[in-house]
Amino acid sequence: MLADLVAGALEDAEERRRTRSLAEVEAAATARTAALDALAFLKPAERVKVIAEVKRASPSRGALASIPDPALLAASYAEGGASAISVLTEGRKFKGSLADLEAVRARVDVPVLRKDFIATEYQVLEARAAGADLVLLIVAALDQPALQHLHDFVLELGMTPLVETHDAVEVSRAVDLGARLVGVNARDLTTFELDRDLFGRLVERIPAGTITVAESAVLGVADVAHYRSAGADVVLVGEALVTGPDPVATLKEFLSV
Numbered sequence: 001m002l003a004d005l006v007a008g009a010l011e012d013a014e015e016r017r018r019t020r021s022l023a024e025v026e027a028a029a030t031a032r033t034a035a036l037d038a039l040a041f042l043k044p045a046e047r048v049k050v051i052a053e054v055k056r057a058s059p060s061r062g063a064l065a066s067i068p069d070p071a072l073l074a075a076s077y078a079e080g081g082a083s084a085i086s087v088l089t090e091g092r093k094f095k096g097s098l099a100d101l102e103a104v105r106a107r108v109d110v111p112v113l114r115k116d117f118i119a120t121e122y123q124v125l126e127a128r129a130a131g132a133d134l135v136l137l138i139v140a141a142l143d144q145p146a147l148q149h150l151h152d153f154v155l156e157l158g159m160t161p162l163v164e165t166h167d168a169v170e171v172s173r174a175v176d177l178g179a180r181l182v183g184v185n186a187r188d189l190t191t192f193e194l195d196r197d198l199f200g201r202l203v204e205r206i207p208a209g210t211i212t213v214a215e216s217a218v219l220g221v222a223d224v225a226h227y228r229s230a231g232a233d234v235v236l237v238g239e240a241l242v243t244g245p246d247p248v249a250t251l252k253e254f255l256s257v
């Protein structure tokens with residue numbers, strides 16, 4: 001399934017490249033003002049921090065929320081205290097787009113993450129051109145030379161890579177990169193099974209000084225507390241925020257942990 005998601009994202013990027021060349025996207029990326037220092041926004045604090053996600057749909061859950069105005073949702077996340085906004089830009093299964101990211105960027109003053117299935121420099125440049133400050137790199141989707149290359153390329157463009165892992169080998173690959181922001185996704189991206197205890201099992205393998213992000217499977221404040229007590233600096237939350245009646249109230253509850 002992950003391989004299908006990556007293949008689909010690459011096909012879509014190739015399609016966009018037919019009308020927007022690498023040189024054009026490079027020029028647009030260069031024209032952007034500098035990316036925000038996401039590590040400063042996400043640095044460990046007395047209370048947990050939240051990356052709040054704009055997520056319309058997903059392969060595991062289908063349609064979640066229509067989100068006609070992603071910038072409005074992101075603005076309410078920022079007002080509610082989110083330290084960064086994640087925008088799913090994949091179109092086929094998540095119903096997102098780079099236009100969503102660009103709209104969010106124009107509205108909020110906190111860092112914005114391009115959450116997609118990134119495997120090429122072109123996609124990284126697109127992220128910067130749309131105003132992203134952070135780019136997700138999924139270890140399971142890339143071999144180590146490609147992962148290292150994209151990690152360094154994201155940094156060269158002034159952005160921060162969020163390196164996503166799901167097992168001990170992937171954590172050690174993230175550490176080898178010198179990653180400073182490491183996510184542990186509770187969701188197996190092939191089976192979609194959720195394991196909220198995975199973060200706690202893997203965190204001791206992540207060096208001190210690295211900012212840790214517990215991704216997925218937060219449905220309530222108890223899940224945030226669970227990740228926090230296991231040592232998470234940051235939690236990344238999608239479904240609970242977009243499906244609840246009051247995302248700001250939910251966010252504030254999560255931020256009290």
Ligand SMILES: O=C(O)c1ccccc1NCC(=O)[C@H](O)[C@H](O)COP(=O)(O)O
Nearest residue numbers: 058059060189215216217218237238239
């Ligand atoms: O959410 C999915 O079903 C999914 C399936 C395959 C690849 C990625 C997927 N989601 C991306 C994410 O990592 C989540 O959107 C993010 O961590 C938030 O998760 P949640 O709070 O559980 O919505």
